[in-house]
Amino acid sequence: MLLKVNMRINGSTYDHEVEPRLLLVHYLRDVVGLTGTHIGCETGICGACTVLLNGEAVKSCCLLAVQVNGAEIQTVEGLAAEGELDPLQIGFWEKHGLQCGFCTPGMIMASHQLLRRNPNPSKDEIRHALAGNLCRCTGYQHIVESVQFAAVKMKPDTTA
Numbered sequence: 001m002l003l004k005v006n007m008r009i010n011g012s013t014y015d016h017e018v019e020p021r022l023l024l025v026h027y028l029r030d031v032v033g034l035t036g037t038h039i040g041c042e043t044g045i046c047g048a049c050t051v052l053l054n055g056e057a058v059k060s061c062c063l064l065a066v067q068v069n070g071a072e073i074q075t076v077e078g079l080a081a082e083g084e085l086d087p088l089q090i091g092f093w094e095k096h097g098l099q100c101g102f103c104t105p106g107m108i109m110a111s112h113q114l115l116r117r118n119p120n121p122s123k124d125e126i127r128h129a130l131a132g133n134l135c136r137c138t139g140y141q142h143i144v145e146s147v148q149f150a151a152v153k154m155k156p157d158t159t160a
C-alpha cells in the first residue's frame with residue numbers, strides 16, 4: 001500500500017506516494033535526492049539526521065514521511081539557497097567546526113533552532129542545545145566557537 005505525501009522542502013513543493021513505513025530521512029535522501037541530511041545511528045541518538053520541521057529541529061530518522069504530510073521542512077541544502085552561505089555555514093568554515101563533516105549538517109540545523117530561540121547563547125547554552133548531536137572528531141570546542149561566530153554575525157547592525 002502506498003500513501004500520498006505532500007510537503008514543502010526548502011521552499012519547493014513535493015508530492016509522492018510512499019510506503020507508510022518510509023522514514024523521513026530516507027524520503028529526503030532517496031526519494032527527493034537531498035543527501036545533505038545524513039544517517040548515523042537511525043535510532044535517534046546521533047543527531048546527524050536533524051532537519052527543521054515547521055521551524056523546529058527534529059531527528060528525521062525518528063519520523064515517518066507520512067507523519068509530516070503537509071509540513072514545511074528545511075534541510076541543510078536550503079541554507080544557501082540564494083548562493084550565499086548562511087552565517088552558521090560561514091562560522092563552521094571560519095572556526096574549523098568540522099573534520100570529517102558527517103555530523104555537520106545536523107549540528108548546523110540544531111544550531112539554527114538555538115540561535116532563533118537564543119540569539120546570544122553562552123558556551124554552556126550552546127553545549128546544552130547540541131547535546132543531542134554527537135561528533136566523533138572535533139572535541140566540540142570548535143563547534144561551540146563556530147556557533148558563537150554565527151551568533152555575532154547574525155546580530156543586527158546597530159551602528160547605522
Ligand code: FES
Binds near residue numbers: 038041047048049062
Ligand atoms: S541518524 Fe537520526 S539520530 Fe542518528
Ligand code: FES
Binds near residue numbers: 101102
Ligand atoms: S566532524 Fe566528524 S563526526 Fe563531527
